[in-house]
Amino acid sequence: MTASATSVANPLQGLATFQQSPWLDFIRRGFVQDGSLERLVQAGDIRGVTSNPAIFQKAMGEGTEYDAQMRDVLAHATPTPGDLYEQLAIRDIQAAAHVLEPVYAASAGRDGFVSLEVSPYLARDEDATAEEAARLWAAVDKANLMVKIPATPQSIPAIRRSIAAGINVNVTLIFSLAAYRDVVEAWLNGLEELHARGGDLSRVASVASFFVSRIDAKLDAEIDRRVKAGNKEADALRALRGQVAIANAKMAYAYWQQIMQTPRWKALEAAGAQTQRLLWASTGTKDPAYSDVLYVETLIGPHTVNTLPPATMDAFRDHGTPRETLTADVDQARHVMAEADRLGLDLDGVTATLLDEGVSAFEDAFDALLGSVAAKQVALMGNSLTTMKTSLPAELDATVAKGLEEWRRSGAIRRLWAHDASVWTNGPEASWLNWLSAVDAGLQNLDGLEAFQADVKARGFRHVLLMGMGGSSLGPEVLGMTFGKHDGFGHLFVLDSTDPQQVAHYAGQIDPAHTLFIVASKSGTTLEPNIMLAYFLDLARKALGEAAGAQFVAITDPGSKLEKLAQAEGFWKIFPGDPQIGGRYSILSNFGLVPAAAIGVPLRLFLHDAQRGAHLCDASAPPAVNPGVRLGAILGLAAREYGRDKLTVIATPEIADFGAWLEQLVAESTGKQGRGIIPLDNETPGGLKHYGKDRLFLYLRLAPSHRHEQDETVAALMEAGQPVITITLHERRQIAQEFFRWEIATAVAGAFLGIDPFDQPDVESNKVETRKLTEAFEKTGALPPEAPFARFGALSFLADTANTEVLTSNAPDSAAAVLHAHFKRLRAGDYAALLAFIVRNRRTMEWMQHNRLHVRDVCNVATTAQFGPRFLHSTGQAYKGGPDTGVFLQITADDAHDLPVPGTRYTFGVVKAAQARGDFDVLVERKRRALRVHIHGDLHEGLAALASALHDALQAIAAEK
Numbered sequence: 001m002t003a004s005a006t007s008v009a010n011p012l013q014g015l016a017t018f019q020q021s022p023w024l025d026f027i028r029r030g031f032v033q034d035g036s037l038e039r040l041v042q043a044g045d046i047r048g049v050t051s052n053p054a055i056f057q058k059a060m061g062e063g064t065e066y067d068a069q070m071r072d073v074l075a076h077a078t079p080t081p082g083d084l085y086e087q088l089a090i091r092d093i094q095a096a097a098h099v100l101e102p103v104y105a106a107s108a109g110r111d112g113f114v115s116l117e118v119s120p121y122l123a124r125d126e127d128a129t130a131e132e133a134a135r136l137w138a139a140v141d142k143a144n145l146m147v148k149i150p151a152t153p154q155s156i157p158a159i160r161r162s163i164a165a166g167i168n169v170n171v172t173l174i175f176s177l178a179a180y181r182d183v184v185e186a187w188l189n190g191l192e193e194l195h196a197r198g199g200d201l202s203r204v205a206s207v208a209s210f211f212v213s214r215i216d217a218k219l220d221a222e223i224d225r226r227v228k229a230g231n232k233e234a235d236a237l238r239a240l241r242g243q244v245a246i247a248n249a250k251m252a253y254a255y256w257q258q259i260m261q262t263p264r265w266k267a268l269e270a271a272g273a274q275t276q277r278l279l280w281a282s283t284g285t286k287d288p289a290y291s292d293v294l295y296v297e298t299l300i301g302p303h304t305v306n307t308l309p310p311a312t313m314d315a316f317r318d319h320g321t322p323r324e325t326l327t328a329d330v331d332q333a334r335h336v337m338a339e340a341d342r343l344g345l346d347l348d349g350v351t352a353t354l355l356d357e358g359v360s361a362f363e364d365a366f367d368a369l370l371g372s373v374a375a376k377q378v379a380l381m382g383n384s385l386t387t388m389k390t391s392l393p394a395e396l397d398a399t400v401a402k403g404l405e406e407w408r409r410s411g412a413i414r415r416l417w418a419h420d421a422s423v424w425t426n427g428p429e430a431s432w433l434n435w436l437s438a439v440d441a442g443l444q445n446l447d448g449l450e451a452f453q454a455d456v457k458a459r460g461f462r463h464v465l466l467m468g469m470g471g472s473s474l475g476p477e478v479l480g481m482t483f484g485k486h487d488g489f490g491h492l493f494v495l496d497s498t499d500p501q502q503v504a505h506y507a508g509q510i511d512p513a514h515t516l517f518i519v520a521s522k523s524g525t526t527l528e529p530n531i532m533l534a535y536f537l538d539l540a541r542k543a544l545g546e547a548a549g550a551q552f553v554a555i556t557d558p559g560s561k562l563e564k565l566a567q568a569e570g571f572w573k574i575f576p577g578d579p580q581i582g583g584r585y586s587i588l589s590n591f592g593l594v595p596a597a598a599i600g601v602p603l604r605l606f607l608h609d610a611q612r613g614a615h616l617c618d619a620s621a622p623p624a625v626n627p628g629v630r631l632g633a634i635l636g637l638a639a640r641e642y643g644r645d646k647l648t649v650i651a652t653p654e655i656a657d658f659g660a661w662l663e664q665l666v667a668e669s670t671g672k673q674g675r676g677i678i679p680l681d682n683e684t685p686g687g688l689k690h691y692g693k694d695r696l697f698l699y700l701r702l703a704p705s706h707r708h709e710q711d712e713t714v715a716a717l718m719e720a721g722q723p724v725i726t727i728t729l730h731e732r733r734q735i736a737q738e739f740f741r742w743e744i745a746t747a748v749a750g751a752f753l754g755i756d757p758f759d760q761p762d763v764e765s766n767k768v769e770t771r772k773l774t775e776a777f778e779k780t781g782a783l784p785p786e787a788p789f790a791r792f793g794a795l796s797f798l799a800d801t802a803n804t805e806v807l808t809s810n811a812p813d814s815a816a817a818v819l820h821a822h823f824k825r826l827r828a829g830d831y832a833a834l835l836a837f838i839v840r841n842r843r844t845m846e847w848m849q850h851n852r853l854h855v856r857d858v859c860n861v862a863t864t865a866q867f868g869p870r871f872l873h874s875t876g877q878a879y880k881g882g883p884d885t886g887v888f889l890q891i892t893a894d895d896a897h898d899l900p901v902p903g904t905r906y907t908f909g910v911v912k913a914a915q916a917r918g919d920f921d922v923l924v925e926r927k928r929r930a931l932r933v934h935i936h937g938d939l940h941e942g943l944a945a946l947a948s949a950l951h952d953a954l955q956a957i958a959a960e961k
């Protein structure tokens, strides 16, 4: 039985007599699946369906109707929440379109449509709207689909373009006659364009959705306000209650009638075009004082549609009176409009506001909808996603919620993904955002990377030596430490030091004939990788002769000096970097993927995990459920609003190296202009009393290997009211998700801090100072002389004038006294940093750790222990550019053995010394509290002396408390 064959059994069906189609303003899966829609259609009650973001929000936001399809989709892929929503919505729309096909067929394509709205986020963007309309049209692939496009000034041209492309369009959110005129013009223009191209006009259907009841709701409120205020025209105003919306609609209809008489339309009609029908939307009664069928009964007329919410549909079926009203009392309607004008009811203002409110209400609904979809997605994906739980003081929690809501309202996450620098400082940020698409690029290049991996395996390298600094080395180091050695692949050594002992140590570990050398430098001009390369190329040449280049691979930005050198030296491979990805955001690009390939990390799985991270942090994941934005808001607001800027990392040992990568990302990105976050990696937990109010704890927990005692420590921190973020990984590979989450989080934290998270001005200053010194050395064969202000045994102390004055004011007579004066400067909220330009090995690392903890436990401040020059490309930025809360002890030492740098006059030792001096110069130039201690003679004896002096100094400080 088709709709047209149905006898008129109720008022709804009676609308057909007046050539009005009742459509249903509602959709949801169960309603279509259980045959409810079909029954209405077959009965002849309903001849079309409309949907909008608010309707889908209600449908998908509750219950489990969509779970089965979600599970199905998620079993094969990890879409973004936006894509997932779209797949669900498209299935509903297709199913409803299928139900309405008989109506469409029986009406020869004039009726029986289902509408799907373009994303409300695009309402102010012509191109994006037109593209999305075309995309949805193709994706739904049903002749009886109507794509809904809002009638914003920006979208009107997209309506023309879509009609011209043969797409059925439902123009929505029309409130004013002026907007309706523009819509009609766009529709006519579109048809004319299509006609000129020889297109089939008869298949292009369109409706213009004129919103009704919202106008009364707004104006009635204004009328009530004026009446209450004693307006002398109270009676005239009252008479307009519930009148203007209908009168406004009648004016639109009258305009449509005029258009239908124009030669322009007649020509199109003769060419087969269908008329664009007026559709009355927003026809549910809002004011209970009015009839519940008011906006149906008053607007019945030929060639129109009324889309009814279910309650209005039921009411009209029950007690509506179908009779032609649209063409009746038109003069009265004109009078109402004139009265409204005379009384100063600002209809233009109201309709403009309603359009803005309409767009933002659909945005809000879409946010809520995507939020529910994302939350469901996360729940269904279970342990295939890393999870984040937070335990925050109530005040911070509330501030974060406010910050997230602010991000939602301002659409900041969409702007971030759209590479819009207004998220940050409106500076050069947009040029540094390709890391957002790095995972997709990696997946596209996967075949090439896997082929490289297979070749590496086939060549049977025993070792992989990666040379690079900061962003080029810390990521690969995490991969090496986290994933370990894979069968058939070499062991990874990461060299990011200029310490001659360190270089010699690595040289001693590898056999050049069985080593794959990877030199990684984006710029290709960084001093350290260049001299490391010079050294190891020389070493390899000595062992392998001219064939040495074939053992080398370079990762560098296209056109760099390093690229040229690699070509000249006949390197095996040169992998390009992306000039629009900064070093510390490069782990998921070739800078991480090539080393990952070289050590046998399963790339496809790794990238799919990274993709999970990226998709869950997508623009379509609203801030409150976006794992990256949530984390970023906590980091940024904890630092900005509460001075909780010491991000203290506790991690399951198996994934603990992540902290070194994270330190660079967070510190170098945020630590500038006196603001920022100071990450503290690997600070062994201590008693609660050692932690001040400047801490924010991060517990990175690898569930399968978690340590009970760490869980307990963290529980105690939470108990004590310290803010704790717990991120749980269910397997190591999920570190890839965390790489992406932290990149987004850092960028977001940067936005909250009001800085550019993609530059590193103070690292650059350090490089400049170092270059000056090495250039001076090239010329003179010596570094400029320097004079310690004190020497005690093997320990010399150096500082600038300002620091020296403070440190010598009490005429220190021992190393302990100098150190006492130095660390005595620590205040609550400060941090102490040990910055050692010495060989980095287990023994020295233990020394550093022991002494940093000693400082923490006596001074109750946050501490960090860093090796130079490694940290110069990482946390060094924040030490110099971040908050002035650091107290720095730089440690340098004589080199027992030095190594020449081939092709230069200097040695590794000279470079390292220049770097330490450059570092110190910039620190003091920034007026930081800094002291340098230089160890003469044997390093370990000197370290022992220093530890003992420090011990005495700290004991004195403790005694003074």
Ligand SMILES: O=C(CO)[C@@H](O)[C@H](O)[C@H](O)[C@H](O)COP(=O)(O)O
Binding pocket: 025, 050, 051, 052, 115, 148, 170, 171, 172, 173, 209, 213, 214, 279, 281, 282, 283, 284, 307
């Ligand atoms: O499809 C359309 C219009 O084309 C409808 O879904 C339209 O969006 C709705 O009728 C309105 O949003 C409902 O408005 P209201 O009852 O919330 O004021």
Ligand SMILES: O=C[C@H](O)COP(=O)(O)O
Binding pocket: 468, 469, 470, 471, 472, 520, 521, 522, 523, 524, 525, 526, 529, 583, 584, 873
């Ligand atoms: O973090 C980046 C380091 O400063 C190294 O830079 P590069 O990759 O250009 O050599």
